[in-house]
Amino acid sequence: INMTQKVQNRCIVLGEYIVENKATVRKTAHVFGISKSTVHIDVTKRLSQIAPNLASSVADVLKENKANRHIRGGQATKYKYLELKKAKD
Numbered sequence: 001i002n003m004t005q006k007v008q009n010r011c012i013v014l015g016e017y018i019v020e021n022k023a024t025v026r027k028t029a030h031v032f033g034i035s036k037s038t039v040h041i042d043v044t045k046r047l048s049q050i051a052p053n054l055a056s057s058v059a060d061v062l063k064e065n066k067a068n069r070h071i072r073g074g075q076a077t078k079y080k081y082l083e084l085k086k087a088k089d
Helices: 003-021 025-032 036-050 052-088
Strands: none
Touching (some): 003 052, 036 052
C-alpha cells in the first residue's frame, strides 16, 4: 500500500467512526491517536473527494456536534465544580 492509499483508507475509517459513534473531531483524534487537525482535514477536505456520500454523513454529524457544543461545555463545567466540591468535603 502506498502513502496515498493509506491516507484514503484512514479518511474512510475516520469518517465511518464519526458517523457510527456520532463522535466529535476531538474524540476521534483521541481514539485514533492523531491530531484534531488531521482528523478535520481528512473528514472535511479529503473524504469529499474519496467518498462523497460518507463525507455528507460526516458533515451532518459534525454540524449536529457543533450545534450542541455549548451544552457539552456547560456540562463539563458543572461536573468539574461538582468534583471539586466533593474533594473539598
